[in-house]
Amino acid sequence: MAPESPVPTLKLVQTLKGHRGRVWNVSWHPQGNILTSCGEDKIIRLWGTEGGVEGKWVVKTTLTDGHERTIREVSWSPCGRYLASSSFDATTAIWDKKSGDYECNATLEGHENEVKSVAWARSGQVLATCSRDKTVWIWEVAEEDEYECAAVLNAHTQDVKKVMWHPNDEILASASYDNTIKMFREDPSDQEWTCVATLASHTSTVWSIAFDKTGTRLASCSDDETLKIWKVYLPGNQEGIATPDGQPVWKCVCTISGVHTRSVYDVAWCHQTDLIATACGDDTVRIFQESLDSDPNQPTFNLVATSKPSLSHTQDVNSVAWHPTVPGLLASASDDGSIILWQFIDASS
């Protein structure tokens, strides 16, 4: 056999077991020392290592009794002091360890049914949640453990699957079962949150979205088995793209089809390496990289690595999350009950 050519690979670092049933979501503490996971068993697990990210990851803490039904997503505040969890029980819980141990010190209630996603804005002063009730809620941190609903956004016509904040601005993006992505921001003139953009191109449910580090591009993944890249065009852009009402316009500039063979449940865009990872219903984790000579208005993204079928999840992959500081370190969560840590190894390294 010829020696292996130096190609990028996705190396399995560790398989984390502990959850019973489907794991819906994994996320990292902003400092990268805690990995958080949640799912069908209604338990939030906080994983850590003995001595740095190189060490073996083990369960350090479990948070129970916060929710009565599946916990769909967990999300750390940018300061790393608060953890928000959204659940099918229609509530969002806010946890902190001011007392020494993690405790739920606030519960956000208002959605009619399952809360699918929760996300903190960069400032840490604003949160967003979304639900099957078709609404997106904006919450403001009023004071210690007090959260006030600042807006209920009714722009989507169906189940809202995911909310994600712009990395630098207070702009919120949401993805829905109505096949669209919408963007919202607070109108400075009247402090009203309004829908400022609708991104329509997917032909089925948009499961997840992720901004690149600049916030000028967005990746979206869907039940239509595609991954799409969107680019924002500001008023007065050189390309001559019309911007009605002086609002930025988002255009789909790239569609990657024929790669994923089932619904694509999650996408993560690494802000250190610019790599894109996807979680797919065909049990596979995939890594995409933009080609060097890529045209900004018609970019090319290549599939550069795939999890090996023999050494990967054995059921749908639901979530992917890049480590915030270690380049190429990725966590994925699956219906098979496991979490896998991967290291992407570039051909050049």
Add this chain to the structure above:
Amino acid sequence: MLLSLVQKSKSIFGIGETVTTPTSPTPTAPNDLQSGLSAKSLTSMEPQSTVQADHKEFQELIYDYIRSIKDPEKPATLEDLHVVYEEGVKVKGVTSRNIKIVEIEFNPTVPHCSLATLIGLCIRVQLERTVAVSNQFKLDIHIKKGAHNTEEEINKQINDKERIAAAMENPNLRKIVEECIQEED
């Protein structure tokens, strides 16, 4: 409450999602040869007849588990009512890990049957608890074409695993499903 499940999915038509890709999309072909994509070819190397026999056997196994599901409304099984039928179960392929992809077509008893969603739910839950325990497979369920006036909406709903999972955590709905898939002693 069953109705509300159906009602929640109204109007996925006519919201302008007919695709108008703004700029010309640049589909990116997978250009790697090293990855797991090549595993697909493994199965095509097996003799075709063996694969077909294996698929047929699996179809029969699946059908055996769904034929006895009780209709949510009538005192009869889905097979008795011709809601499910053997030729409606097909293995339409395999994934890169050689996991079978099964497609089930069913025919709701009346075109306006609001219980079509529930039947889809019963089929999925029954198979997850039986065949899937020892034999992982991927499942797509759809209504017989033209059998229901909102077939697209229902097809979308019964294949959304998040909605299925949430529905099964609803105690009332769960009870109905349990009664439908309960084995007769």
